Amino acid sequence: MDDIVKTSGYNLSAITEFENKWRKYWYRNNIFRSQTPKPGEKSFYCLDMFPYPSGAGLHVGHPVGYIASDIYCRYKRMHGFNVLHPMGWDAFGLPAERYAVKMHEHPSVVTKVNAENYKRQMQLIGLSYDWDREIYTTDPEYYKWTQYIFLKLYNAWFDEEQQKARPIEELPIPESVRLQGAKAVSDYKNTKRLVYYDYSEVNWCPALNTVVANEEVMADGRTEHGYEVVKKAMKQVKMRITAYADRLLQGLEKLDWSESIKEQQRVWIGKTKGVQIVFRGTNGGPDIEVFTTHIETIWGVSFLVIAPDLDIVKDIVTPEQKAEVDEYVKKTALASEKQRKMNTGEKTGAFTGYYVENPLTGDKVPVYVADYVLKDHGTGAVMGVASHDSRDFDFAVAKNLAIIPLFVPKDAEIAKKILAGEMAWEEEGKALPNTNPVYNELQLEGKGLKECAELVGNYVVEHKLGKFITCFKMRDWVFARQRYWGEPIPLINWEDGTTTSVAESELPLTLPVLPDNDYAPAGDGKSALAKATDWVQVTDPVTGMKGERELSTMPQWAGSCWYPLRYMDPKNSDYLVDPAVEDAWGSVDLYIGGTEHATSHLLYSRFWYLALHDLGVIRTEEPFKRLINQGMLTSYAYRSARGVIIPIDEVEQREDGNYYVTAGSEFYVEEDKDVPVTREYAKMSKSLRNVVNPDDVIRDYGADSFRVFLMSMAPVTDGRIWDTKNIGGTVKLLSRIWDIITGGSETGYAETVAEEAENKEVSKQLNILNAKLAEDIERMKYNTAITALNICINNISALKPFSKKTLEELVLMLSPFAPYMADELWQRLGHEGCTYFEKWPALRENVNMIDETINIAVTLNGKKCLNLDIASDLKDDDVKAAVIQALEEKQGAPLTVIKSIVVRDRKSGMVNIVNIVAKR
């Protein structure tokens, strides 16, 4: 493996030696430590999404983002910025708890072991984290503040008028409530808090014996580990994130995030505007309100559908239909999330026997229950318009209900089908004639969909039949897990049915150690905490009333919602972050991580910041100004003819280009020795035996090569395929630089010349490199930055000897990418300490960047026909004349020029292309 690194003095033993040396130097001297910025000091806050430290350690894919941010930070540092670049551990979570259950050991033990391993690997790579600011979300000194924030939100309500959270004491209590006494007032407050209890259906996972969040349920209706999820009503702690729907949506506009993440959040929030309209009950029965975004189709309503789990169902169902409806309601309630989703397309339902009246036509409309209508969206009731909604169409077909066409498109074939009731039409069309008086009063016939929608909507609102409303798809956040390994929720439920919060002074409310170290859930959906009876049972010292602590813990997202704040002031025991310190750093300037948190962490975190800002707890409103999502790293995986997955390092490529199992491997089978294995690529995973560990790569090639290689493969945001055998090009580049600087000297550096004696071209090339690096690092295109380094080396390597200044500048420009080597060379050049604190080289002045003659392309009538050398200082007219002369010479005939265009490079102003349009 190590035969690639064999050139010059840049060989593996030397690399290992100096990398170890500098690693010790950096971390022992704490050179990456940062201090709170002083007034007027330039600062930069760069944050990596902190990892959950799993037992497997880092594979080579994880550091893509870490190295990307590290290069950026080192570059910023060299530009005089005070850089905050911290790292910590999102350490609560299921794997550690499962391990603890199995081993009968407190989960903090394995958590610590795993995190230490991650830290070791990160230091191996040379990441410039300030480890003095390391945090664990599981540390009581940390989760004390998570609980503190929880209490702030619990003791707050959302003022719709002001569109902001306010302390619960400021909640206006209606006179009618006040008259009913203290208990009524308290209950009223509880319905308004940002944190509240709610009996609601949750995703219940029987296998894990816990509740999981919507975003943890995959598209197939299972958890990410494949366990089945069913619906179950439970009393849950929830957070009122929906109150912030509008602000979360609007806030996106100001953020420098990828459009795709913003769009995912927009879709998740799911804002829709429509009309809520009342269908009057018949025979004295209740009215039903529906929400629709297509009020213009109200003329085509042939039925109404309500969600089976709405309370109103039992009030409207007729005696004759009761049996059928009851059975349907029961069946849908039992159906798992998965079954429900599998049913897409096939419509089922039951008739309630009840009728309502269409407010515009007066028609009697039958009411059905069907599970394709969701209780939580709008009013949980929709108007069935079979001809203009594909779901309603399917339902109408299944139940043999009327299909009333209203709009048809120009296309005659389609129009015919719509009129025949053979298909639903959901796009633009013209309104058909109708005998309804209101329809004709509004003169809808012949008008388009949108125009009709406006006319009908306004009519409905003016006549007080309905109102314009806005709906959101987003639901409130179920903020509880029936698990042990999470932050305890600081609430107490008393025997009189009231709930109080733990006093701030009692925080942190720490997790109790459980008897016999038994961390398995207590069953019945209760977390393992139920077993800590001493901890759970509380008695009010004043009244003697008994109570029980909330048994569920916070979801894993809790700690990560606010962690950027804590890094600024990690040891503050008086407050989560000193406001002055928060002001000094501001919010995160650059946040780097994967896309998998698009609608979870990144949304929850924004929600907490907004609420905390409203309540005056923190100063900033948005956590992350710029977000970069690194691409996924995949790796090849090999499968033998027998279907066995072969580990990546036990496969070799033969001359025919195919891959075979290496002789001597335990997977080697004599009969198959000439049967190629198939190659696929996939995310690194144990089961595919394609995991590459950075420890191994660094052992074989050094950390600098690992860093540069990983960054050279593709832009940070793109996916990439790891293939160790391609690392040779990177090693070669670094060794060429090494040779240029050292010149073959054992401990010193190459022979140098005075600056004036150096080849003029060198200055030009260094300036080109410098400008290119600045540009590429800023937009995080490290692959082209490394290319620029390569080009520069190619262009100057034959121009030695160099000045010492040149050698120094090269080392400094290399430093963010390959810091170990840069520091070693820096020392060889006679400097004390490391490059981390050095200034990035300035562009050299008085360097002639322009050659005397330049080569230009000439196109005739849009087609390239020749290249021409011209003096670089010619004016456009002279260029044209020269070009036309050259063309005429080539053709041997005069040219009738119609038009001529001289294109100059935007930056240099040099002629690039000349295009001549001539008569043929």
Next chain:
RNA sequence: GCCCGCGUGGCGGAAUAGGCAGACGCACAGGACUUAAAAUCCUGAGAUGUAAAAGUCGUAUCGGUUCAAGUCCGAUCGCGGGCACCA
């Protein structure tokens, strides 16, 4: 089904704002050095064509705008990601 993104040599990728497509690297071939190999250095290469040139074709496909299109517009196909009965 809907939304978003992307299709460039054998491969990873470059072309930042419509201006010489294929930079740079990997892999490959030839040469130098070497007893030999490795390493290193030099040279070559989109396809087609030619003795070599010239020429022709070429950024998924078809069409359009433009003096000029990988880049802009329209349609089609393919791949990747997200959402998924949200009325």
